[in-house]
Amino acid sequence: MKTQINKYSNNFIYNIINEDFKKNKCSLLHTRFPPxxxxxxxxxxxxxxxxxxxLASLYNGYCNLRFDDTNPVKExxxxxxxxxxxxxxxxYKWNKKIYYSSEYFSELYKYAKELIKKNLAYVxxxxxxxxxxxxxxxxIPGKNSPYRNRSIEENLQLFKEMKKGYFNPGEACLRAKIDMSSPNIIMRDPVLYRVIFEKHHQTKHQWCIYPMYDFAHCISDxxxxxxxSFCTLEFQxxxxxxxxxxxxxxxxxxxxxxxFAxxxxxxxxxSKRKIKILIEKKIINDWDDPRIQTISGLRRKGYTPSSIxxxxxKIGVTKQNNLIEFSMLEYCIRNELNENAIRTMAVLEPIKLYxxxxxDNYQENFIVPNHPKKPELGNHEITFTNTIYIEREDFKEKYENNYKRLKIGQEIRLRYSYIIKAEKIEKDKYGNIIQIICxxxxxxxxxxxxxxxxPSVIHWISVKNSFSSEFxxxxxxxxxHNPEQEQNFLSFLNPNSMxxxxxxxxxxxxxxxKKHINDIKNKNINLFFQFERVGYFCIDxxxxxxxKLIFNRTVSLRDTWNLKKQLI
Structure with missing residues (x-):
């Protein structure tokens, strides 16, 4: 078997597969993703x-998508x-159809009875x-259940009665008969089947006994x-x-x-369990909240398939557990958006400038590039008038020596436009700045x-050329760093996460x-922008x-989180 060298050709799993092909242990690679x-x-x-x-693609093999759906209570x-x-x-495209472990319930039941007949399982x-x-x-080694030595015939009858619904949940289960003194606790007569009276999303009410994940998983494979069969180290x-x-x-x-790690x-x-807690306590809105790292949350935040x-x-495949820097994830999307995002101006916290x-009737239009290094991305038009919005943080009323943006008596250049000089400010009766006169x-x-x-450059938007938006x-x-390790992980929430x-x-x-909003939503295709000096954004x-347009910040222009920590 000849394979092309690619990004997944340099890890221990690749080497294992290569050896299997060399020794004729495998003629066609067949993997699966079994959520x-x-x-x-x-x-x-x-x-x-x-x-x-x-890996399946690399070896011209197949990858199945199979749902290990053995617990209708949680599914x-x-x-x-x-x-x-x-x-x-x-x-990614899976092999042929979508598979379900529930398709094999009859076969799994047959294999369970086979273990009973071999005196390797008991009710x-x-x-x-x-x-x-x-x-x-x-x-401390385990000890045998008082029901462990039931006869094969009695176990077959009881298992049949479990299947017919004669037992309530928790009253009976099928266990493997292995070794209650095994140093591996998992091998101390693990449960193979349990009673659950719940409607299953695939088999409806056909079954009231369900195989445990460990029993169904390997037989489904x-x-x-x-x-x-690739899995993470906690299944070792x-x-x-x-x-x-x-x-x-x-x-x-x-x-x-x-x-693998x-x-x-x-x-x-x-952890799905902990994410559910975050949802139940209304700390996040749902599974697609952009503050959590679900795939749907990342997608909503503006991450692309290619960046993920x-x-x-980049993180690779190893057997060594480690904690990956969040900045590496942000680096991947930032690099991509730097190449592809349309440049435009937005003012998130506006203050008016006159x-x-x-x-008052003067208007001038400027043609500006959508990307400074990619003329093929085209241009767009911006409008300049005598009343504009700038960012509130781009003006300081009180004099500061090192402040390089707009302040009274200081010049600043408006992006793509003219140099201006602040001369005075107007305030309302409460002392709030109404506008800056320049x-x-x-x-x-x-x-x-x-x-x-x-002078330094700041961004702006003409009041006449503005559209109100949420950011x-x-x-x-x-x-x-590692909230997963904390029992009381809710104590470490960032109050400014959104x-x-x-x-x-x-x-x-x-x-x-607005013209394309319905198509964008229906096709799940987003538009990405670099709001100049602010960050990379996408439409929610x-x-x-x-x-009502709402924009999610995908990532800042640079790693401001680590910069903030260095300054503290």
Whole structure:
């Protein structure tokens, strides 16, 4: 088997597959991505998606999408649809159809009975609490259940009665008969089946007993002909059970399990259970909140499929757990948007500026580039009048020596336009600035000032050429590097993880967006902008409407988070 060298040709898994081909242990690579439909996918899942699909492509093999749907209590068709959407959006296509472990419930039941007939499984009637107590600890071996030595015939009958619904949840379960003194606690007679009276999203009310993940997972791999089963390191101890089930049932195929380090990202929570807590406590809005690193949250924030794939490529695949810098994720999208985002001006926290020496009816239009280094991206028109908005932080009323932007008596250049000089301010009766009164030097368009220092440049928008918009500025949701490790992780929330500003964008840009807003939403295709001196933004495809445009900041122009920490 000849493979092309690419970004996934340099890790230990690639070397394992290569050896298997060399030794004729494998003639066609068949991988799978097997999410449980009990929540949305996150950036950690993206790493696994990229690995499985990219390796299958590299070796001209197949990658299945299979939902390991063995617990109807936690699963939801909404999660299935979201997962399908995320994988499609990332740019991957699965082999043939979508698979479900629930398709194999009849076969799984048959293999469970086979274990009973081999005296390798039994129906236990200990409570959940008793099962935990009997299991022992890392230093204390477990002890056998009093139901462990039931006859094969009795276990078959009881298992049949479980299937018919004669037992309530928690009253009976099927356990493997392995070794209650095993140093690997997972091998101390693990539960294989339990009773659940819930409607299943695929099989409806056909079943009231459901296989445990560990039992269904390996057999599903076998049925589908998976050759290499990749999972993260927390499943390393489960490998013994994976192999035990395959070795003790009459399955035809014997996949091999290999583990790699899961993705741990600084300042982030990736646990589905903890994300659900954040949603329930209304700390975040839903699974697609841009402050969390679900794929849908990242998409809504403005991340692209290529930036996420690039990030997964850069972090690589190893067996060493580590905590990845959040700035690496931001680096990948910042680099991409720097190349492709349309440059335009927006004022997020406006203050009005009046140019007193220009007539009220005066209007001048400038053609400006959409990208300074990419003429192929075209141009757009901006309008200059005597009343404009600038950022509030670009003006200081009180004199500061090192302040390089606008202050009384100081010159500044308006981007693409003239040099102006602030002369006075007007305030209301409460002391709030109404507007800044300035002189505009009409001889400085595109020219350096004669015998004067070249001033700093600020952005602006003409009041007549403005469209009111909302801007959502996102920062890390947590203030500490590894909130996953904290039992009381909610104590470390960043109170400024989302700041909402109300300002203006250029009217020409807003007209273009409004014209195509329905197509943008329906096709899930976003538009990206660099609001000059502010950051990279995209349209919020969920909350935006024609009469109310909302922009999410995808990423700042540079890593301001680490810069802030250095200054503290």
């Amino acid at each position: 449980e439909p009990n929540g949305y996918l996150h950036i950690g899942h993206a790493k696994s998606i990229c690995l499985n699909f990219e 939801n068709i909404k999660y299935i649809n979201a997962i399908i959407n995320d994988i499609t959006w990332l740019g 236990d009637q200990l409570t959940k609490k008793q099962i935990r107590e009997y299991r022992g600890t890392l230093v 076998s049925i589908e002909g998976i050759t290499h 101890d489960n490998k013994c059970l994976y192999n035990w089930i395959l070795e003790n049932t009459s399955v035809l195929n014997r996949p091999k399990q290999y583990e 899961r993705l741990n990202l600084k300042y982030s929570i990736l 794939r690039k990030f997964c490529e 140019l007193y020496n220009i007539d 002189f505009c030097d009409l001889n400085t368009l595109g020219k350096k000032p004669i015998n004067r220092k070249n 959502r500025l996102y920062e890390k949701l947590f203030n500490i 700041i909402i500003k109300h300002g203006f964008i250029e009217k020409q840009i807003s007209e273009k967006i 495809l969920i909350d935006s409407k024609k009469n």
